[in-house]
Amino acid sequence: MTTRAEALAAIKKNYAELTPGQKVTARRFEPADAPGVARLFYQVYGDDYPVDEPYVPELLIEANKTGRIRTFIVTVADGSVVGQAAFYQSSPPNKRFYEYGQMLVDKAYRGTFAVARLHQFAVKNMFGQLEGVDAEFGEAVCHHTTTQKMSRGVKYIECGLELGLMPQTAYAGEGVTGRVSCLLQVRVNAPGQGVLQMPVCWRKQVQALLPRWPLERDEHFSDPACRPPDGSATEMATQHFAFAGVTRLNVSAAGEDFADRLKAELAGAKARGHALVQTYLNLGAPWTSNAAEVLRQAGFFFAGFVPLWFGPEGSGPDALLAQRFLSPQVLADIKTQSEEGAAVVAMVLADMARAGREFGSPQAAPAVPVPTEPLQPEPVLPETVQPKTAAPAE
């Protein structure tokens, strides 16, 4: 098997600029495209993309063969890969919940219809049509509304705001000041049935978002007095995104030690110099309210409700997303394309302010005032969509 270092060396050795101006066509990935995809990732990210698959052709071919990644490309007559996007398994523990992203276009083809061709191919052939995919999500940057509009057109529904997720450096040259926020948008293809334990402290937010999809949920109000079983251990997966300065916790099961584990994670994130901690909390356990209260008392604020995030078989449990900044941050302008998106932004900002008042949690302040009304997309010439830069694991 080729190593990442060997693959990168081969890419650099064979690297050549593409001939601009050729007509682009979109289609599904084929094994012969793997070196072209690798070249594209190298052009956009250099050596720094945190995952090996795009650089190592055998890995990308295998990932597409197993369905873990569903790559599609835009290509030109000479066979060059000028753009790519993918549906892929990422942070959700539910492996039937795919992320839509990794949209990259060669610099010679930015300002063309390459992005639009990719997206149209996905509209016709992929959204809601992929075998083994019960739900899809995207993280649409908020310093412009292009990605939000593309996602919304294919039934991705706003359900959370990853406030201040990405550092300004990820969008150099775009005139961004401050950390960039991303709207979480989820499309549910197969809602299934499941239990939803409503966390008392954030029930209004969850109840406001829940009707946005036709979910079949057996809803319960989780009793705040219900505690995790004695001696139970928290099941939690931690991801460190060094480039973004983000620690992400996936709490599959909050145990009796949850408060202590959370305290340790916060201390570790602070020691790493991270800006933000995100926690996805499983909403399937009877002691959900207790666990949510642990988060609230630790200064977290509500950031989203994400259906199907945790289900091993795709039917839930759903997740609550809570966030806490570790130091005061400046936020880039937050633009929303829809009323639903604007409502999510208002909901999350209000709860962050509440966390500041009640627990002194560090705040993220917009560099400019956040609009209360959704903005109409600006009339601009066709341009590539800047991908949300994935962050490397430490």
Add this chain to the structure above:
Amino acid sequence: MTMSIDNLRGLLEEAGVRPELAKSLDPAAPMLRQGIDSIDFPTFCALLEERFGVSLDDATALSLRTLNDFARFLKENA
């Protein structure tokens, strides 16, 4: 093929343009100056390719700036 401006407005709506925007477009003025954005425009072009069997490469598409331009193009090529 002769395509009326109103039919083109209908196709813009199919491409995701808000109906009020599609109806308000001045057919003689550049669409990208009237609120049609970088998602709407190529989607509209792709819809025309699919519906009328015409080939619109990027350069040709970007040379068609107004609804009148598109109507003329379809009359000559579809």
